[in-house]
Amino acid sequence: MRGFSLVNLALAAASLLPFTAATPLVARNNHVVKRTGPIAPKIVIISMFEPEAAVWWGLDEFDLLAQNITIPGLSPLFPEAHCTADGDICQIITGESEINAATTVSAFVLSPDFNLTKSYFFIAGIAGVNPKVATLGSVTFAKYAVQVALQYEFDIRDIPSNFTTGYIPLGSDSPDDYPGNIYGTEVFEVNEALRDVAMSFASAAALNDSAASQAYRALYAQEAAYILGSEPPSVVGCDVATSDVYYSGTHLSEAFENTTTIWTNGSGVYCSTAEEDNASLEAILRAAKMNLTDYSRAIVMRTASDFDRPPPGISEIQNLLYVNQGGFSPAIRNIYLAGIKVVTGILEGWESTFETGIVPNNYVGDIFATLGGEPDFGKPSEFITKRSLRAEQPAFEGNLRMKRAMVSAKRRAEEARILGVEI
Numbered sequence: 001m002r003g004f005s006l007v008n009l010a011l012a013a014a015s016l017l018p019f020t021a022a023t024p025l026v027a028r029n030n031h032v033v034k035r036t037g038p039i040a041p042k043i044v045i046i047s048m049f050e051p052e053a054a055v056w057w058g059l060d061e062f063d064l065l066a067q068n069i070t071i072p073g074l075s076p077l078f079p080e081a082h083c084t085a086d087g088d089i090c091q092i093i094t095g096e097s098e099i100n101a102a103t104t105v106s107a108f109v110l111s112p113d114f115n116l117t118k119s120y121f122f123i124a125g126i127a128g129v130n131p132k133v134a135t136l137g138s139v140t141f142a143k144y145a146v147q148v149a150l151q152y153e154f155d156i157r158d159i160p161s162n163f164t165t166g167y168i169p170l171g172s173d174s175p176d177d178y179p180g181n182i183y184g185t186e187v188f189e190v191n192e193a194l195r196d197v198a199m200s201f202a203s204a205a206a207l208n209d210s211a212a213s214q215a216y217r218a219l220y221a222q223e224a225a226y227i228l229g230s231e232p233p234s235v236v237g238c239d240v241a242t243s244d245v246y247y248s249g250t251h252l253s254e255a256f257e258n259t260t261t262i263w264t265n266g267s268g269v270y271c272s273t274a275e276e277d278n279a280s281l282e283a284i285l286r287a288a289k290m291n292l293t294d295y296s297r298a299i300v301m302r303t304a305s306d307f308d309r310p311p312p313g314i315s316e317i318q319n320l321l322y323v324n325q326g327g328f329s330p331a332i333r334n335i336y337l338a339g340i341k342v343v344t345g346i347l348e349g350w351e352s353t354f355e356t357g358i359v360p361n362n363y364v365g366d367i368f369a370t371l372g373g374e375p376d377f378g379k380p381s382e383f384i385t386k387r388s389l390r391a392e393q394p395a396f397e398g399n400l401r402m403k404r405a406m407v408s409a410k411r412r413a414e415e416a417r418i419l420g421v422e423i
């Protein structure tokens with residue numbers, strides 16, 4: 001999740017009282033369901049925190065709280081998976097940030113209580129939004145998830161005068177370099193054909209909006225680059241940045257726009273910012289490697305709750321902490337309004353289309369090609385030879401961490417060479 005400032009917190013408490021106030025964390029675990037085999041959900045909704053989760057409860061369409069299944073390894077705040085009585089739809093709540101998302105989704109995909117080989121994984125949460133691409137309340141569907149803050153970082157007071165940002169890709173020496181040291185989670189690509197089907201389902205929704213959002217977004221019309229940020233909410237195909245650090249402001253947002261461009265070789269469009277997606281995708285991908293999940297069935301939907309940078313005339317800190325952007329409630333509401341179209345679309349088309357699956361036309365997977373194929377993003381050509389000698393350098397003069405990074409870079413260069421990934 002993102003977009004939960006002091007102002008939002010107060011508004012959330014008011015608008016979502018029945019869910020957020022004090023749902024007891026104990027004494028709700030006394031329901032034992034007898035089953036003959038594992039539950040094989042058609043759709044797994046992945047929520048990150050309670051307001052995102054609660055939009056799926058108490059609906060006319062289905063009862064997601066009909067079964068609660070405790071799974072070892074889930075978050076202490078959200079220890080149970082929730083499922084409909086027939087097991088067609090389930091939900092897990094990861095807890096916020098990369099560590100919670102990775103461990104929760106890992107525990108879930110490895111649970112013997114579930115058979116997830118045909119399940120669609122529907123990541124559905126709120127996010128920050130880039131006013132160059134979308135606006136408050138907009139519903140975005142990603143093709144790429146980029147772990148933008150996986151970099152070296154200097155404090156602003158310590159950066160060299162010719163650097164445009166304090167973030168420098170690992171194993172490189174300049175902000176606009178391609179990383180020399182690849183961890184494997186930098187970029188994930190999901191099934192674009194499925195993404196497009198999900199977008200067409202979601203486009204049938206009448207999206208929610210608020211008067212406060214309308215007033216705030218109008219301010220962005222003063223800046224030509226931010227025109228899309230001033231328009232009414234819509235369904236948009238654009239990509240998500242993952243970072244544990246809840247960054248905000250014009251400079252960092254532009255720096256991570258650049259990171260997205262460089263790491264996806266210009267094909268990713270940075271528009272939403274959240275804290276979990278690459279972590280969730282990594283867990284689904286590792287399980288797919290063992291045939292426990294189908295990675296081509298992952299959908300990443302993020303609804304916009306707040307702008308990542310201010311409009312003209314508003315300070316950076318006002319934008320982050322004090323202004324009422326009015327986007328939180330519509331973003332939460334639009335998870336349901338757009339998401340229910342995706343869920344019912346998949347269920348209604350199960351036999352005709354979704355059981356067999358939608359064959360991807362694009363590369364799907366991570367930067368290591370863990371699931372086979374060849375990444376279609378990858379390194380911009382101008383970086384392809386520039387750093388290739390780095391790992392050959394002899395004795396490195398520097399601190400221990402840098403030495404370890406060098407050793408790691410060498411090892412990864414060798415791994416990448418074996419996998420046929422250029423670095």
Ligand SMILES: *C1O[C@H](CO)[C@@H](O)[C@H](O)[C@H]1NC(C)=O
Pocket residue numbers: 142143144145146147184185186187188189190240277278281282365366367
């Ligand atoms: C993170 O997600 C983006 C977009 O989904 C993707 O392009 C990238 O490969 C992911 N990173 C990893 C390590 O999976």
Ligand SMILES: *[C@@H]1O[C@H](CO)[C@@H](O)[C@H](O)[C@H]1NC(C)=O
Pocket residue numbers: 028031065066067068
């Ligand atoms: C499942 O847990 C929720 C609270 O998270 C509770 O409201 C619901 O009644 C539980 N369902 C069952 C069948 O016990």
Ligand SMILES: *[C@@H]1O[C@H](CO)[C@@H](O)[C@H](O)[C@H]1NC(C)=O
Pocket residue numbers: 038040115116117118
């Ligand atoms: C999981 O479901 C698939 C069919 O969807 C089936 O082929 C497979 O045997 C099941 N696995 C287990 C462990 O039940």
Ligand SMILES: *[C@@H]1O[C@H](CO)[C@@H](O)[C@H](O)[C@H]1NC(C)=O
Pocket residue numbers: 160162163174175176
């Ligand atoms: C910054 O200047 C130094 C020399 O002082 C140079 O080595 C480096 O390449 C420059 N970096 C950038 C990003 O321009």
Ligand SMILES: *[C@@H]1O[C@H](CO)[C@@H](O)[C@H](O)[C@H]1NC(C)=O
Pocket residue numbers: 207208209210333
């Ligand atoms: C948005 O949702 C709120 C709360 O449910 C409702 O009062 C308002 O009328 C809705 N606005 C639109 C434009 O749908």
Ligand SMILES: *[C@@H]1O[C@H](CO)[C@@H](O)[C@H](O)[C@H]1NC(C)=O
Pocket residue numbers: 164165175176251252254255258
């Ligand atoms: C982003 O990249 C552009 C074009 O290379 C550059 O002009 C700008 O300074 C960069 N911004 C940041 C914050 O690094």
Ligand SMILES: *[C@@H]1O[C@H](CO)[C@@H](O)[C@H](O)[C@H]1NC(C)=O
Pocket residue numbers: 289290291
């Ligand atoms: C997964 O399925 C593929 C294709 O059927 C097969 O080649 C591979 O051995 C399986 N892997 C595991 C770990 O079962």
Ligand SMILES: *[C@@H]1O[C@H](CO)[C@@H](O)[C@H](O)[C@H]1NC(C)=O
Pocket residue numbers: 265266375376377378379380381
């Ligand atoms: C990066 O993009 C350029 C320009 O579109 C293309 O020529 C090149 O093949 C791409 N690199 C990779 C590794 O896909």
